[in-house]
Amino acid sequence: MNAIIVEDEFLAQQELSWLIQQHSKINVVASFDDGLDVLKYLQTSQVDVIFLDINIPSLDGVLLAQNISKFAHKPLIVFITAYKEHAVEAFELEAFDYILKPYHESRIVSMLNKLETTYQHQQQAQISGSTQTRNAPMTINLEKDERIIVTDINDIYYAEAHEKMTFVYTRREVYVMSMNITEFCSRLPEEYFFRCHRSWCVNLSKIREIEPWFNNTYILKLRDLDFQVPVSRSKVKAFRQLMRL
Numbered sequence: 109m110n111a112i113i114v115e116d117e118f119l120a121q122q123e124l125s126w127l128i129q130q131h132s133k134i135n136v137v138a139s140f141d142d143g144l145d146v147l148k149y150l151q152t153s154q155v156d157v158i159f160l161d162i163n164i165p166s167l168d169g170v171l172l173a174q175n176i177s178k179f180a181h182k183p184l185i186v187f188i189t190a191y192k193e194h195a196v197e198a199f200e201l202e203a204f205d206y207i208l209k210p211y212h213e214s215r216i217v218s219m220l221n222k223l224e225t226t227y228q229h230q231q232q233a234q235i236s237g238s239t240q241t242r243n244a245p246m247t248i249n250l251e252k253d254e255r256i257i258v259t260d261i262n263d264i265y266y267a268e269a270h271e272k273m274t275f276v277y278t279r280r281e282v283y284v285m286s287m288n289i290t291e292f293c294s295r296l297p298e299e300y301f302f303r304c305h306r307s308w309c310v311n312l313s314k315i316r317e318i319e320p321w322f323n324n325t326y327i328l329k330l331r332d333l334d335f336q337v338p339v340s341r342s343k344v345k346a347f348r349q350l351m352r353l
Contacts, residue, residue, distance in 0.1 A: 109133065109134045109135065109156045109157065109223075109224065109227050110134075110135050110137045110154075110155045110156050110157075111128070111134050111135065111136050111137065111155055111156060111157040111158065111159060112136065112137060112138045112139065112140065112146070112149070112155050112158055112159070113125060113136055113138075113139040113140070113159045114139075114140045114141070114143070114146050114158060114159065114160045114161055114164060114169065114172070115139070115140075115141065115159070115161045115164070115188065116141035116142070116161065116163070116164045116165060117161075118141075120161075120188075120209060120211075121139055121141070123211060124159060124188065124211065124216075125139065127211065127213065127216045127217075127220075128159075128216075128220065131213075131216065131217045131220050132220040132221075132223070132224055133224065134157065134220065134223070134224070137153075137155065141164065141165070142164060142165050142166050142167075143164050143165065143166045143167025143168060143169070143171070143172045144166040144167050144312060144313055144315065145166075145313075146158075146167075146172060147167060147172065147175060147299070147300065147312060147313050148262070148313030150176070150179070151246070151260075151261065151262040151300060151313065152260070152262055154181055154183075155183050156183055156184065156227060157183055157184040157185070157186065157204070157223060157227075158176070158183050158184070158185050158186070159186050159188055160172065160173060160185055160186065160187055160188065161187075161188050161189055162187060162189040162191065163189065163190075163191075166315075166351070167312070167350075167351065167352070168352050169187060169189070170197055170201070171350060171352065173185050173187075173201045173203065174201060175299040175300075176299070177201055177202070178297070178298060178299045179299065184204040184223065184226065184227070185201070185202075185203045185204055186203070186204050186205045186206075186207060186219065186223070187203050187205070187206045187207065188207045188209060189206075189207075189208065189209065190208065190209040190210075192208065204222075204223065204226070205219050205222070205223075207219060246260070246261045246297060247259060247260055247261065248261055248264070248295060248296070250276055250283040250285065251283055251284060251285055251286065252281070252283050252284070257283065259278070259283075261296065261297065261300060261301075261311075262300075262311075262313070263278045263279070264276060264277070264278055264296075264301075264311055265277050265278060265279065265310075265311055265314045265330055265331075265332075265333055265335075266308060266309060266310045266311060266314070266330065266335075266337050267285075267289060267292055267293065267308065267309045268289070268307060268308055269288065269289035269306070269307040269308070272286075272287075272288055273285065273286060273287075273288075274287060274288065274289045274291075274292040276292070277333070277335075279332050279333065289306075289307065289308075289309060292309075293309045296309065300312060300313065302343075302346075302347065302350065303343065304328065304337060304338070304339045304340065304343050304347060305337070305338050305339060305340040305343060306340060306342075308337050308338065310328060310330070310337045312350075314330045314331050314332075314333075315328050315329075315330060315331075316329050316330055316331040317329040318351065318353070319336075321338065321339075323341055324341075324344060325338065325339050325340065325341055325344055326338075326339040326344070326347065327339070
């Protein structure tokens, strides 16, 4: 049973990792302190459980859980937080458990036992064919020089509208799709991509910096690329809610 910890307080992260190691057979494969980094990681990796703090940078825990709830493979989510007020919202997202900080060892042990029991039941159901199969890595077909290039969606940084065509940008390549940007964006998973402008769609995990722009809008600076993607006025409200700005 593989897990990740999402916690921006280093000591709390270390304490939880130690408790998991001492009281369960759960394998913590990675730890994160930023929500967008988690989203990027989950594009190429699957885990069985996520220990998720709510107040984390870039993409808070509740919004991250909302995105994860759309996945074909849904990890169990255990919220870890110092605040009681998010409990109702957490369980509306079908969270497995809700742990308050500071940690109480007996509470953690009880939760871990329940986690392992639930996981074992899921595995048994999967063997009998009752559960859904794990999803394969997500890909999309892109066009280049009359060839079809099967591309991992994580390689896409952004897409840009050019009349009835759509230009799709990876780190090193540009693909020209013979469809409008609305049709192209409909082929992308909503948990990873945001239509930030009528002419642009951006991979959320590629955002490096959010810079205020005129008319209370934003310019998005992307990782690895010397290019900026605008957020239009009509998309500002949705973007602020998504990024908790």
